[in-house]
Amino acid sequence: MMRRVLGIVFGIILSFSLQAQGTECLEGDCENGYGVEKNNNSTYYGSFLNGKKHFWGCQVYVTDQIYCGNYSQGLKHLFGAYYFIDGDNDFSMLAYDRNSKLESGFYIDASAAENGAISMRRDALEIKPLYTPEKDGKGCVAGDCENGNGVFVYGNGQIYSGGFFDGEYNGWGCYQFFNEEKGVIDKFHCGMYLRNKSFATGINFVSNSDSYSFDGNEIKNTLDFKFGLIDTSNGEVKTGIHTAPIDNKEERDKLQFKFDDSSFQSFNRSRKEASNLYEYVCLYGNCTNDTSGFSAKSGFADKEWLGKEIVGVYTYNEFDSSVNGYACTYTPEHSNLSDETQNGIENLECGNFINGVPMYFTTIYSRIRSKNSHVFYFGLTRGYAPQLHGILGIKDSYTGWRLQTPKYGDN
Numbered sequence: 001m002m003r004r005v006l007g008i009v010f011g012i013i014l015s016f017s018l019q020a021q022g023t024e025c026l027e028g029d030c031e032n033g034y035g036v037e038k039n040n041n042s043t044y045y046g047s048f049l050n051g052k053k054h055f056w057g058c059q060v061y062v063t064d065q066i067y068c069g070n071y072s073q074g075l076k077h078l079f080g081a082y083y084f085i086d087g088d089n090d091f092s093m094l095a096y097d098r099n100s101k102l103e104s105g106f107y108i109d110a111s112a113a114e115n116g117a118i119s120m121r122r123d124a125l126e127i128k129p130l131y132t133p134e135k136d137g138k139g140c141v142a143g144d145c146e147n148g149n150g151v152f153v154y155g156n157g158q159i160y161s162g163g164f165f166d167g168e169y170n171g172w173g174c175y176q177f178f179n180e181e182k183g184v185i186d187k188f189h190c191g192m193y194l195r196n197k198s199f200a201t202g203i204n205f206v207s208n209s210d211s212y213s214f215d216g217n218e219i220k221n222t223l224d225f226k227f228g229l230i231d232t233s234n235g236e237v238k239t240g241i242h243t244a245p246i247d248n249k250e251e252r253d254k255l256q257f258k259f260d261d262s263s264f265q266s267f268n269r270s271r272k273e274a275s276n277l278y279e280y281v282c283l284y285g286n287c288t289n290d291t292s293g294f295s296a297k298s299g300f301a302d303k304e305w306l307g308k309e310i311v312g313v314y315t316y317n318e319f320d321s322s323v324n325g326y327a328c329t330y331t332p333e334h335s336n337l338s339d340e341t342q343n344g345i346e347n348l349e350c351g352n353f354i355n356g357v358p359m360y361f362t363t364i365y366s367r368i369r370s371k372n373s374h375v376f377y378f379g380l381t382r383g384y385a386p387q388l389h390g391i392l393g394i395k396d397s398y399t400g401w402r403l404q405t406p407k408y409g410d411n
Contacts, residue, residue, distance in 0.1 A: 032143070034313060034324050045354055046071070047149055047325060049142060055149050055162055056172040056326040058352045058360045066380070068352055068361035070174050070190055072130050072161060075099045078174050079190045079203050081361050083380055083389060091379060091390050093227065095205055097127045104205065104223050106255060108391070118255050118391075122223040122243060124207040127185040129178060131159055156180070162193065163313060169193035171313050172326035189235060192328055192350060194311060198235040200328045201350040201363045203227050208246060222246045227378060228258075229348070229365055238262070239365060239376055241391060257393045259374045312353065322356035329358075357383055 026043075028035035031051050037044045046057020052074035053059075059067045069080030076096040083091055094105035103121040131141055131153050143150035144164065149171075151161045157180060162173020170193055177187035191202025204226045228240015238260035244251035312327025323329075330348035351362030362381040367374050379390015 028324075032148075045324075045352070045359075049073075049149060049151075054143075056352070060360065066360050069096070070161075070172075072098075075130075076101075077130065078127070078176070078188050079205070081378075083360075093203075093378070095125055095127070098130070102127075105225065120243070120253055120255060122225075122246070122252075124223050125184070125186045125188075125205055126182065126207075127176075127188075128183075129157065129159060129176065129185050131161075133157060159185075168196045170195065171311075191230060192311065192326065194232075197232050198230045199232055199311070200230060200330070200348060201228065202230045202235065202237065204235075204237065228363075228376070229260075231260075239374065241378070241393070255391075257376075259376070259393075259395045323353045324355065325353065326351065327353045351381065359383070 022038075022040040024038050026036040026038050030037050030048050032049060034047055037048075041063075042059050042061040044053060044057055044059045046053060046059075047055035049055070053071040054073065055071060057068070057071050061067075064084075066083040067076065067080055069076060070078045072078070075098045077098055078096060079093075080096050080101075081091070081093045082101075091108040092105060094107075095102040102125070103123045104125060106118055106120040109117045109119065131151055133153050133155055136142075136153055138153055138155050139145075141151050141153050145152050146167050147165055149162065150164055151159065153159050157178030159176040159178070160169060160173060161176070162169065163171025165171075172191070173193045174188055174190040176185045178184075179186045186207035187205065189198065189202055189204050191198055192200045194200075204224075206224045208222045208224055224243050224246075226237040226240060226242040228237040228242070230236070231238045237258070239258060242256050242258060244254065244256050246252050309331075310323055310327060310329045312323040313325050328348065328350040331346055346367050348365045349358055349362055351358050352360045358381050360380065360382070362377070362379070364377040364381075365375070374393075374395040376393040377390065379392075
């Protein structure tokens with residue numbers, strides 16, 4: 001009884017404290033679900049667990065700064081992208097440890113050159129886990145690990161924090177690898193999951209404890225990182241940006257880019273048809289409200305598939321059900337192409353969605369096979385047009401591949 005009374009008193013105090021800060025839940029579920037929360041300094045669009053920011057979210061500050069990335073227990077944690085619209089460090093993609101920005105990742109200084117200048121740090125990760133089997137137990141230790149967002153801790157200290165459906169990883173999630181000898185997280189993967197596998201896009205941070213000697217100097221405890229489109233068979237990045245091997249003296253401090261010509265597999269391999277052209281068909285999950293789901297907009301004409309697929313979390317507002325939070329939408333290759341590529345993805349966009357529209361952070365990939373052309377973009381977006389405030393990779397048959405870091409506002 002006393003514990004219940006104390007809980008009620010604490011809840012009242014917390015409520016008054018949030019009101020004093022001007023915190024208000026504008027929309028959705030700001031306790032255990034997707035919501036929009038506003039205070040005097042910023043507006044947050046994303047997921048909550050026990051009233052705290054948790055899992056994927058975007059925080060838009062009144063000072064023209066934007067953070068999109070992973071949260072845990074109200075803290076920026078593991079992976080985050082930060083935009084400084086009016087600052088020197090135009091854009092960064094870094095590792096975070098309980099709100100502390102680590103020197104692991106890369107920055108773009110848009111004021112340094114016409115196309116911006118990239119600086120990179122490769123300090124090894126040593127992130128203290130927020131959940132441990134000794135402290136929190138094993139299994140599902142927070143949230144809903146069946147149909148919702150949850151945290152699952154394994155006996156060896158590995159942690160998965162993210163979306164679930166039917167007890168499987170689905171939606172945005174981060175898998176953290178625990179180094180038992182050091183007692184820290186030294187490797188993690190964040191990105192989209194579908195049926196327990198990495199899907200579409202992802203981010204890999206991996207510490208490298210090997211030691212190398214160059215010109216009499218020893219290099220050890222470094223970091224490798226990759227951002228991009230994922231090979232679902234092994235979780236590796238197929239197309240995107242990455243670090244060079246640390247023993248490559250000339251290239252190890254430069255950002256690398258890779259393109260892969262093989263097809264990315266779509267979900268709808270069975271070609272489940274709609275009863276009418278351009279009708280949404282729910283292929284997997286709950287595509288209407290509050291849970292990880294998958295829907296396809298499929299149209300058929302002379303057996304040619306003209307559809308679009310969307311994977312993400314659907315929430316209901318006063319108008320309709322739409323995807324919110326981290327989601328992916330893509331148009332697969334048409335079935336009139338060769339059998340080898342007919343289930344591949346030609347155009348893909350993954351990132352933060354608000355009421356079905358991509359906003360603030362996005363990954364865009366597009367391929368024109370007939371011209372051997374690829375375009376890959378990481379950065380800011382407002383609606384379906386990228387804001388060219390990030391990294392743009394282009395490959396074509398004329399100039400090979402090139403990396404650009406255009407300034408915000410460029411067209």
